Amino acid sequence: MNSEFKPKLDSPYSFYVLSLLLVVYIFNFLDRQIIAILAPDIQADLGISLSDLGFLYGTAFAIFYAIMGIPLAKLADSWNRTKLISIGVGLWSLMTAASGLARGFVGLAVCRVGVGVGESSASPAAYSLLADYFSEKVKTTVYSIYASGIYIGGGIGIFLGGWIADSWNNAYPLRELAPFDLAGWQVAFISVGLPGLLVALLVLTIKEPQRGHTEEIAIKKVDKPFKEAGILLAGIIPIVSILNLIKNKSASKEIYIQILFKLGILGLIAFMGFLTSDWLQWSAFGLGMYALFSWIQNVKIKDPVSYEIVFKSKTMVLIMIAFPLFSFVGYATSAFLPTYFMETFDVSKTIAGRNLGLQSAIAGFLGLLFGGLLADYLRKFFINGRIIVGIISVITAPISLILQFQANSILEFYIYHITWSFVSTFYVGLCVATAVDLVLPRMRGMASAFFILMASVVGLALGPYTAGKVADVFVMQGSTTAEALGLSLSVLCVVFILSLILLLIAMKYLPNEESGKYERARALGEIC
Numbered sequence: 098m099n100s101e102f103k104p105k106l107d108s109p110y111s112f113y114v115l116s117l118l119l120v121v122y123i124f125n126f127l128d129r130q131i132i133a134i135l136a137p138d139i140q141a142d143l144g145i146s147l148s149d150l151g152f153l154y155g156t157a158f159a160i161f162y163a164i165m166g167i168p169l170a171k172l173a174d175s176w177n178r179t180k181l182i183s184i185g186v187g188l189w190s191l192m193t194a195a196s197g198l199a200r201g202f203v204g205l206a207v208c209r210v211g212v213g214v215g216e217s218s219a220s221p222a223a224y225s226l227l228a229d230y231f232s233e234k235v236k237t238t239v240y241s242i243y244a245s246g247i248y249i250g251g252g253i254g255i256f257l258g259g260w261i262a263d264s265w266n267n268a269y270p271l272r273e274l275a276p277f278d279l280a281g282w283q284v285a286f287i288s289v290g291l292p293g294l295l296v297a298l299l300v301l302t303i304k305e306p307q308r309g310h311t312e313e314i315a316i317k318k319v320d321k322p323f324k325e326a327g328i329l330l331a332g333i334i335p336i337v338s339i340l341n342l343i344k345n346k347s348a349s350k351e352i353y354i355q356i357l358f359k360l361g362i363l364g365l366i367a368f369m370g371f372l373t374s375d376w377l378q379w380s381a382f383g384l385g386m387y388a389l390f391s392w393i394q395n396v397k398i399k400d401p402v403s404y405e406i407v408f409k410s411k412t413m414v415l416i417m418i419a420f421p422l423f424s425f426v427g428y429a430t431s432a433f434l435p436t437y438f439m440e441t442f443d444v445s446k447t448i449a450g451r452n453l454g455l456q457s458a459i460a461g462f463l464g465l466l467f468g469g470l471l472a473d474y475l476r477k478f479f480i481n482g483r484i485i486v487g488i489i490s491v492i493t494a495p496i497s498l499i500l501q502f503q504a505n506s507i508l509e510f511y512i513y514h515i516t517w518s519f520v521s522t523f524y525v526g527l528c529v530a531t532a533v534d535l536v537l538p539r540m541r542g543m544a545s546a547f548f549i550l551m552a553s554v555v556g557l558a559l560g561p562y563t564a565g566k567v568a569d570v571f572v573m574q575g576s577t578t579a580e581a582l583g584l585s586l587s588v589l590c591v592v593f594i595l596s597l598i599l600l601l602i603a604m605k606y607l608p609n610e611e612s613g614k615y616e617r618a619r620a621l622g623e624i625c
Contacts, residue, residue: 100278105228114303115239118223120185121300123248123253124293125216128193128394129158129255131289134435134450135262135282142280143202147433147581148574152378153564154432157206160385161559162213163550166221167333167392173222174308174539177323183300187217197286198278198330198407201272217549218418224529224545228538236534237476237483241469248461248522252454254289255435259450263287299545308538333391333486351394362387378562385395385554392550396543401541402621406614409549411606413535416484417551419599420528422592423491427521429564429589432500433582436515440579442507446496456511460518468523480611481604483527491597495590497521502583517558535611537618564589 104110132139136150145153172181184253194210223243262281271274279287331337338355362383368380389501397404407413423517439449470487475482479586532544564585571581 102306103306104304106230107235115227115242117303118182118226119243119246119295121182121219122243124186124252125253126247126250126570127218127257127289127622128189128212128293129216130431131285133432134255134446135285136432137439138280139205140280141203142282145202147565147578148378148562149202149565150376151432151561151563152375153202153205153209154380155428155557155561156202156211156381157209159553160213160381162217162279163385163558164388165214165551166217166546166553167388168330169218170221170542171329172226172322173542173546175325177305178222178226179300179303179305181218181222183297185215186293186300187215187297189215190290192290192299193293194287197290200604201281218353220549221328221542221546224533225308225542226303226306228533229308235473235528237473237527238308238466238469239447240530241465242526244529245291245462245465245522247525248465249458251431252456252458252463253462254454255490256450256454257289258285259446259454261288263445265449269312296440305443318400321502329395331390333388333395338356338391338395347473355391355394358390359387369374373566382554382558385458385497385558389550389554402618402623403543405535405621406618407540407543410535410610412610413532413547415599415603415606416528416531417547418555419596419603420487420524421551421555422536422596423494423521423524424552425560425592426495426498426586426589427485427588428557429560432561432585433564433568434501437502437579437582437586438510440577442510452511453514456515458516460515461522464519464522465526467519469526471523472527478610480502483531484600484604484607486527486537487524488600490520491600493592494521495593498585499590502587531607535614537614537623560589577597591603
């Protein structure tokens with residue numbers, strides 16, 4: 098769907114669009130993060146382990162977020178982006194509210210899947226919209242402001258979740274006397290989910306701009322966007338994907354590649370399933386990996402130009418591993434730091450939610466803004482300016498995280514927590530800004546979806562689960578829950594070393610790949 102509306106760049110209306118999309122992202126992470134502050138109550142009520150909590154927080158959400166993100170990213174590049182975001186907000190808000198009606202692990206897991214499906218619609222479309230409302234000179238800053246919704250929403254989520262749950266539990270200390278036999282954690286889910294329906298309606302006030310007008314690039318109209326998205330979704334279903342490859346006679350080589358990859362995934366599931374006994378976790382993770390592989394393979398066959406520009410870019414691949422490794426630790430920390438804090442300093446959910454939520458929201462927002470401004474400033478002098486800021490974050494973040502678990506007083510903990518919340522957010526906006534500058538306008542949704550998928554599969558699906566699993570081992574060895582979580586999150590910081598190495602290598606390739614993207618596209622037959 099191509100609109101003829103060409104908005105004035107960096108105008109007051111552009112900032113209205115940015116503000117509304119920021120609200121969307123705040124609700125996105127509010128609904129996603131609230132489970133972290135409710136974790137102790139959920140664990141006690143449902144009788145589950147720390148690794149089960151990690152599955153609920155991360156894997157159940159992330160895998161289907163990743164899978165549905167594939168066709169929805171295609172829609173973001175071909176259909177009305179404002180309508181797509183509105184539908185997604187409505188769905189995830191309803192599923193968040195439905196989480197409050199769950200009575201067991203399976204029911205809550207299903208709701209988390211629904212939240213993931215709904216939320217997968219937002220960011221690819223939002224990043225694409227923002228690219229058509231703002232100029233290149235402020236792009237990183239704009240993306241950073243949008244991405245600040247991660248920390249503002251996460252902070253508000255744990256504050257509201259803790260306050261609502263404590264207030265309800267104090268009012269009804271005996272659950273059997275509570276209305277509808279609801280526990281405080283259930284009421285918290287319902288209370289934060291329903292207001293999102295109003296946000297879904299407000300999104301419809303955004304005018305759909307002409308795609309790619311900022312670069313005066315002709316965008317080919319897609320006549321049947323839903324059909325193409327449906328084909329893309331079907332292409333990541335195991336049996337259907339093989340049938341599609343068989344129909345494509347030129348893709349015989351791809352059939353063997355996919356069969357080998359499937360066997361590898363089955364081997365991984367079997368090995369890790371026997372090793373950990375967490376068959377659900379590794380089956381879901383295997384499904385996510387298969388979906389990611391099938392998506393890339395499908396793009397290779399159907400859109401070879403996009404495949405060459407997006408997936409064969411050395412810079413793109415390097416940053417799409419380096420920054421998701423960062424999120425591996427970041428998501429694990431978001432999932433379990435509130436529990437560590439409450440257990441270590443013996444504070445209520447209300448106090449923990451208020452203090453940690455406020456600190457992470459303010460420091461996270463300022464960190465994203467500072468990181469974006471610094472990246473835009475350095476970009477004027479160094480084409481690798483964005484990656485330099487990412488390297489600063491990769492070096493300083495693990496130090497501040499580990500120091501939190503060494504704190505001897507609550508004040509000392511707050512200092513390190515604020516520092517972590519600030520420096521660990523530098524990379525988010527600059528990663529997407531770097532990715533979209535490596536591709537053509539029609540591929541922006543795909544590039545941002547690539548980051549989201551990698552962050553989901555590598556970071557969110559593995560980080561919280563791994564932290565919970567390692568913590569379970571420490572608990573079995575005699576550690577308290579707080580001690581186990583502190584040790585577990587500290588151990589995970591080793592991945593920052595690999596992230597740093599990958600970013601240093603990316604700096605070598607970025608200059609030529611960014612400046613030569615149009616030349617490479619024309620050589621591949623793209624009209625641009």
